[in-house]
Amino acid sequence: xxxxxxxPVLSVRNAVRRYPGRTALDGVSLSxxxxxxxxLIGRNGAGKSTLAKAVVGALALDSGSVRVxxxxxxxxxxxxxxxxxxxxxxxxxxxxxxxxNLEAFAVLAGVAPSNRSQAVDQALAAAGCADRxxxxxxxxxxxxxRRANLAAAIVHRPRLLVLDxxxxxxxxxxRCALRTLVETLRRHATAVLLISHDAEDVATLADRxxxxxxxxxxxxxxxxxxxxxxxxxxxELTVRVDAxxxxxxxxxxxxxxxxxxGGAWSGLAADALAQARSIDEALRAxxxxxxxxxxxxxxxxxxxxxxxxxxxx
Amino acid sequence: MILVMLSVxxxxxxxxxxxxxxxxxxxxxxxxxxxxxxxxxxxxxxxxRAGLYQAATSVQSRRLVTALQQRxxxxxxxxxxxxxxxEAVLDGDVDAGLDLSAHLITDPYPASVVMTSGRRASxxxxxxxxxxxxxxxxxRDLARRDAERLGVFLGLxxxxxxxxxxxxSGAGPxxxxxxxxxxxxxxxxxxxxxxxxxxxxxxxxxxGAFSLIxxxxxxLRLRLGLAVGGLAPVLAGRMLWLTALGICQAAALFxxxxxxxxxxxxxxxxxxxxxxxxxxxxxxxxxxxxxxACSTRAQAQTASTFVILILAAVGGSMAxxxxxxxxxxxxxxLTPHAWVITAYQEILWRRIVSPVVFEAWVVLAAxxxxxxxxxxMLESRRRL
Numbered sequence: 155x156x157x158x159x160x161x162p163v164l165s166v167r168n169a170v171r172r173y174p175g176r177t178a179l180d181g182v183s184l185s186x187x188x189x190x191x192x193x194l195i196g197r198n199g200a201g202k203s204t205l206a207k208a209v210v211g212a213l214a215l216d217s218g219s220v221r222v223x224x225x226x227x228x229x230x231x232x233x234x235x236x237x238x239x240x241x242x243x244x245x246x247x248x249x250x251x252x253x254x255n256l257e258a259f260a261v262l263a264g265v266a267p268s269n270r271s272q273a274v275d276q277a278l279a280a281a282g283c284a285d286r287x288x289x290x291x292x293x294x295x296x297x298x299x300r301r302a303n304l305a306a307a308i309v310h311r312p313r314l315l316v317l318d319x320x321x322x323x324x325x326x327x328x329r330c331a332l333r334t335l336v337e338t339l340r341r342h343a344t345a346v347l348l349i350s351h352d353a354e355d356v357a358t359l360a361d362r363x364x365x366x367x368x369x370x371x372x373x374x375x376x377x378x379x380x381x382x383x384x385x386x387x388x389x390e391l392t393v394r395v396d397a398x399x400x401x402x403x404x405x406x407x408x409x410x411x412x413x414x415x416g417g418a419w420s421g422l423a424a425d426a427l428a429q430a431r432s433i434d435e436a437l438r439a440x441x442x443x444x445x446x447x448x449x450x451x452x453x454x455x456x457x458x459x460x461x462x463x464x465x466x467x
Numbered sequence: 468m469i470l471v472m473l474s475v476x477x478x479x480x481x482x483x484x485x486x487x488x489x490x491x492x493x494x495x496x497x498x499x500x501x502x503x504x505x506x507x508x509x510x511x512x513x514x515x516r517a518g519l520y521q522a523a524t525s526v527q528s529r530r531l532v533t534a535l536q537q538r539x540x541x542x543x544x545x546x547x548x549x550x551x552x553x554e555a556v557l558d559g560d561v562d563a564g565l566d567l568s569a570h571l572i573t574d575p576y577p578a579s580v581v582m583t584s585g586r587r588a589s590x591x592x593x594x595x596x597x598x599x600x601x602x603x604x605x606x607r608d609l610a611r612r613d614a615e616r617l618g619v620f621l622g623l624x625x626x627x628x629x630x631x632x633x634x635x636s637g638a639g640p641x642x643x644x645x646x647x648x649x650x651x652x653x654x655x656x657x658x659x660x661x662x663x664x665x666x667x668x669x670x671x672x673x674x675g676a677f678s679l680i681x682x683x684x685x686x687l688r689l690r691l692g693l694a695v696g697g698l699a700p701v702l703a704g705r706m707l708w709l710t711a712l713g714i715c716q717a718a719a720l721f722x723x724x725x726x727x728x729x730x731x732x733x734x735x736x737x738x739x740x741x742x743x744x745x746x747x748x749x750x751x752x753x754x755x756x757x758x759x760a761c762s763t764r765a766q767a768q769t770a771s772t773f774v775i776l777i778l779a780a781v782g783g784s785m786a787x788x789x790x791x792x793x794x795x796x797x798x799x800x801l802t803p804h805a806w807v808i809t810a811y812q813e814i815l816w817r818r819i820v821s822p823v824v825f826e827a828w829v830v831l832a833a834x835x836x837x838x839x840x841x842x843x844m845l846e847s848r849r850r851l
Contacts, residue, residue: 212692234693241686249479261471264695306690 161224162187163236163314163345164209168218171204171369178204180369181218188313188343191336193356195349195457196366202349205366206316209347210239222314235264238312242319244299245306248292252283252302255291256309263310273309280338281305282331297328304332308339315339318349333358353453363457377457385452389426393419393433394446405436422452468696472704473711476678480712486674490716494667495723501659502728515589515596516541518561518581520552522568527605531571534600556581562589565597571605572612610635654816655787660724661811662784665804667720668713668747669778672754673771675709679758679846680767688846702843706751706835713747714740735814738824742810745831749803752838759845778802806830 162185171179178201186192194202207213208220211227211234220226225233239245246255256274265273278284281301291299300320307315317336321329329352336346336359350356356363356377363380365373373380393411395402409429411421423429426449437444480486517539521528536543544561546552552564564581571577578597582590601609614635618628679702682688691701721739725732732739757774761767779785781795782804788796799805810827813819 207689210689210693212689231695231697234697235695237693239690239693241689243684243686245686245690247475247479247687249482250475254475254478258471258475259690262468262691262694262701 163223164192164347165221165224166205166209166218167221169205169208169215169220170217171201171208171213171215177369179208179215179218182366182369182371183218184364184371184374186314186345186347188345189340190361191340191346191348191359193348193350193360193363194366195351195356195363196372200366201369202366203318204369206239206318206347206349209314210234210237210316235310236313237316238307238310238314239316240304240307240318240320242322244291244303246291246299246302249290251288251290252278252294252305253287255302255306256287259306260309265310273311277305277309280308280335282335297324300324301328301332304335308344312344314345314347316347316349319351320348321350321352321355329354353457356457357453365457381452381457384457385422388422388424388452390448390450390452390456391421391423391426391430391433392446392448392450393430393437393444395419395437396443396445399442401440402437402442405440405442406433409433409436418446422456468694468700469704469707472701473708476675476705476708477711479678480675480708490667490671490712491719494663494716494720497667498660498663498720498724499727501663502656502724514540515563515592516544516561517593517596518544518546518552518555518564520546520549520564520566520568525571527571527608528567530604531567531597531600534604535565535596538596538599553581556583562586563593565593572608654812656724656728657730657812657816658783658787658808660721660730660815661808662779662804664717664720664743664811665746665750665782665807666775666779666784667716668750669754669775671712671716672709672747672750673757673767673775675712676705676751676754676758677764677767677771679705679755679842680761680764683849684764688849698847699843702755702839702846706748706755706839709751709754710744710747710835713750714743717743717747730815731818732815735818738814738820739811741828742807742814742824742831745828745835746803746807746810748835749807749831749838752835752842753803754838755842756838756845759842759849778804783808803831803834 164184164186166182166184169179169182170177180201182201182205184192194205196202204213208215209222209227211220214228220228222233223236227233227237246252247258250258253274256277257270260270260273275284278287281304283298283301283305286294286298289298291302294302300323304317304320307317320336321332324332333355336348339346340359346359348355348359360377362375363373363377364371365380373383375383391411392414393406394417395406398417406419409421409432410423411419411433414420430447430449434444434447480490517535519532521532532543543565544555546555546564549566549568552566555561556564562582563586566579566581567577568579569577578601580590580594580597582593611632614632615628617623618631623631679688682691692698694701721730721732721743724730753774754771757771758767761770782788782799782802783791784804788799788805788808791799806827810824810831813821813824
């Protein structure tokens with residue numbers, strides 16, 4: 155067995171990938187160390203999936219480089235063997251059971267025959283689907299499929315794990331189980347590239363966050379440092395009104411608020427408390443009853459929203 | 468690694484009962500239909516449904532009709548009037564009709580065969596059968612008639628005419644053409660066994676190769692791309708499975724052909740096996756290349772239908788190649804179908820492993836190799 159090179163598990167340098175009419179990656183550089191979870195966020199079409207494909211060797215770059223443990227995954231089969239990927243879709247054979255899928259992927263990933271059974275058992279246990287190992291993937295619910303999808307990604311004990319929206323559409327219990335699994339992998343020195351829109355995934359798992367915007371890494375840092383730089387002391391203001399009208403919309407947009415989920419209006423303000431008072435007065439003057447007025451520090455989902463939709467603060 | 472992919476595909480196939488039935492039941496059924504339509508139950512006889520009108524019955528006409536019936540598989544239908552016979556021919560109730568409205572011995576043209584232009588072949592077959600029947604049953608009567616006419620023409624006395632008639636009638640049945648049958652069985656049975664076999668090999672291989680597109684769509688291709696050996700063993704596993712499936716399918720079809728039409732499958736098992744293997748591999752190669760070239764299943768369905776039908780039509784799976792114009796026959800050599808059909812005919816009908824069989828094996832193996840290489844190249848370059 156050869157010794158692994160020192161340095162990051164994943165190193166991306168000036169990655170450029172162009173498609174006709176657009177540049178998907180425009181000089182992206184990042185690195186992930188062993189045991190680090192790196193969350194990549196950004197709006198749809200920002201280049202996240204393209205970067206993930208380049209990282210797993212499924213896509214050649216026009217220029218720049220991707221190195222996994224110092225080797226090019228497009229050319230080096232040993233580098234590819236060190237990568238596990240759990241795509242957003244369930245990348246399993248539906249007609250096979252979970253165990254049959256894992257056995258097949260263990261062989262394809264080059265797990266030695268003597269270790270294969272143990273590797274499958276461990277992956278099943280880690281993903282919490284050992285009890286359902288004999289069930290066909292087609293017959294499983296979404297949550298179990300996602301667990302199985304993750305188990306298949308780790309059956310060969312990869313050094314770099316690429317997770318694309320691993321908790322999307324899952325119930326709270328399964329989300330929690332999958333996050334626990336990622337925590338375990340981190341403790342075992344697995345580097346994780348996490349592509350997610352889920353605020354809680356990013357908040358609870360990520361050591362660092364990279365914001366991809368139009369193929370460029372627009373910002374990068376720990377979640378806390380990114381929050382500071384993204385919001386610069388501003389606070390988040392959320393207003394709920396009991397009866398909405400065009401007058402209400404006019405008043406709230408006048409204060410720089412925009413419609414948010416659940417009929418609320420929200421925005422960022424430097425002096426949020428004073429602005430909240432002004433909004434309250436304006437709404438009362440217009441005869442609009444205020445249901446709820448919240449001032450708080452921005453949460454990670456505001457960061458994701460900031461990264462996912464223009465305009466940026 | 469190759470075996471893992473083979474096993475994954477095999478398990479998918481075995482667990483799909485509808486697929487199993489379609490792959491192993493349909494080809495023999497279609498073959499039986501083709502063989503019974505074109506091979507006439509392997510007897511090599513063209514079944515003509517004949518109609519008959521007789522103005523009057525006589526000893527001679529009864530003998531003629533009996534002899535004719537012995538030469539036809541279907542019972543002769545008798546009509547009461549000439550018009551009824553004509554209508555029956557026009558309506559297709561019978562393929563051709565025999566009109567015996569004149570005296571068989573005295574009239575110069577006592578029998579007419581009625582046919583439509585769309586069924587000339589049936590009419591000509593009936594005409595030939597009537598001539599055969601006349602030659603075998605009415606030869607003496609006609610000889611006596613001709614001797615009588617010749618005697619009158621030559622001014623012979625009655626005793627001279629009788630002697631002449633005796634000489635004429637002693638000549639026996641009028642025969643000019645003797646028939647020799649080449650080959651043991653009906654060539655069309657083996658022809659259609661080969662033709663239907665390669666047609667369904669293509670169908671099955673295409674359906675199997677579409678899993679390549681399904682895997683791509685499901686994100687499996689991304690994971691498979693991480694396989695230690697890269698995509699080559701992944702594709703090779705598929706190729707191997709499709710080839711194995713094709714061999715089993717051909718075995719099912721030829722097994723039915725051997726059981727029902729007694730084609731000498733077991734006597735030629737070794738060359739048959741090589742032909743079945745190379746044919747299945749060629750189909751698998753073409754199917755994988757096509758699946759790799761298509762982005763979506765819908766695209767692949769359309770393209771495969773087009774490719775399968777064109778190859779089948781030009782290659783001779785739909786109509787016998789010997790009925791095709793010379794240009795189409797030459798074009799047929801560009802398809803695996805023509806080579807497969809020819810190889811099976813050489814092995815199972817002529818019962819020889821001639822140089823053309825070796826040529827066919829090489830061409831089919833080349834189809835397989837080029838198809839696989841193309842599939843590998845296209846799939847490796849595909850944008851996921």
